[in-house]
Amino acid sequence: MAVASRLSEDDGLGARSLTELVLQRLRGEILSGALSPGERLVEEHLTRRFHTSRAPLREALRLLGEQGLVDHLPRRGVRVAELSTRDVDELFSLRDVLERFALGSALAEPPHPDRLAGLVAALIMMERATARDDPLARAEAHRRFHVELVALADHQHLSRVYEPVILKLQLYMATNIRREAAHSSPMDAVRRHRRLYEAVAGGDLAAVLSVLAGHGARTYLPPDAQHPRDPAPS
Numbered sequence: 050m051a052v053a054s055r056l057s058e059d060d061g062l063g064a065r066s067l068t069e070l071v072l073q074r075l076r077g078e079i080l081s082g083a084l085s086p087g088e089r090l091v092e093e094h095l096t097r098r099f100h101t102s103r104a105p106l107r108e109a110l111r112l113l114g115e116q117g118l119v120d121h122l123p124r125r126g127v128r129v130a131e132l133s134t135r136d137v138d139e140l141f142s143l144r145d146v147l148e149r150f151a152l153g154s155a156l157a158e159p160p161h162p163d164r165l166a167g168l169v170a171a172l173i174m175m176e177r178a179t180a181r182d183d184p185l186a187r188a189e190a191h192r193r194f195h196v197e198l199v200a201l202a203d204h205q206h207l208s209r210v211y212e213p214v215i216l217k218l219q220l221y222m223a224t225n226i227r228r229e230a231a232h233s234s235p236m237d238a239v240r241r242h243r244r245l246y247e248a249v250a251g252g253d254l255a256a257v258l259s260v261l262a263g264h265g266a267r268t269y270l271p272p273d274a275q276h277p278r279d280p281a282p283s
Contacts, residue, residue: 067105072112074099077185079118079129080223086131090119117217130220140218145261147211148199152249152257155201159252167197168246175242179235188223192216194242201249 075095078084095106110127113119120130132140171194178186192215199211215222226238241264248260 067101068108068112071095071099071101071105071109073185075109075113076116076118079113079220080188081184082224082227084129086129086220088129090127090129092126115216116219117213118220130217132217132221137218137221140214141221144195144211144214144218147207147214148195148261149258151199151202151204151207151211152261153254154204154207156249156252156254156257160201160249162250164201165246165250167200168194168249171197172239172243172246175239176236179239182235184223184227187226188219191222191226191238191242192219198245198249 075084075090084090090110092103092106096103099106110119110121114121114127118130119127121127171190175187175190175194178184178190195215196208196212200208202208229238245257245260245264248257251257
């Protein structure tokens with residue numbers, strides 16, 4: 050990840066730029082696994098590491114909290130978000146229900162190619178990020194693909210319900226993708242999403258739901274975070 054190792058107000062950057070740099074650095078470390086779920090984020094240590102003041106750091110931590118990647122605990126500071134096994138299962142199950150509903154609404158008739166532009170852009174981003182081994186961009190591409198999938202339903206309230214769910218799950222989605230890459234080709238995840246895109250472009254809802262059922266969203270998470278009905282990627 051090409052992020053400056055030293056972040057300072059003396060570099061001619063405004064507070065907004067400093068916040069974005071700290072945000073990018075921390076988000077990348079969380080999604081790459083360098084910072085583990087439950088790990089405490091101590092302001093004093095982070096300001097020394099990034100050579101910046103507390104203000105941009107706190108704003109970055111606030112934004113990470115909105116993205117579901119950190120938890121702010123009263124009187125206990127900030128830590129990397131950690132979901133219980135039940136939380137993970139419920140959120141993935143809810144994601145599945147919302148995606149199925151969205152696709153059922155979207156595929157009442159075959160989609161016009163113009164409506165698939167967002168999915169195509171996410172796939173291209175995913176392929177490029179995987180080819181250059183950029184875990185941050187890869188995780189963002191996976192999140193964006195699923196957001197675009199639900200957006201096909203053209204249902205604003207559905208998208209508003211869905212986006213907080215996918216934000217809370219992105220740490221676990223990134224973990225699953227990273228562990229999958231360690232067991233097989235890093236491009237396997239790209240191929241799985243391409244199969245789903247091709248099924249959606251074909252407009253056959255039964256085929257889409259079949260591919261979605263074999264998407265393997267939790268296959269490479271620890272066993273207690275896998276649903277017993279969650280199949281391996283195909």
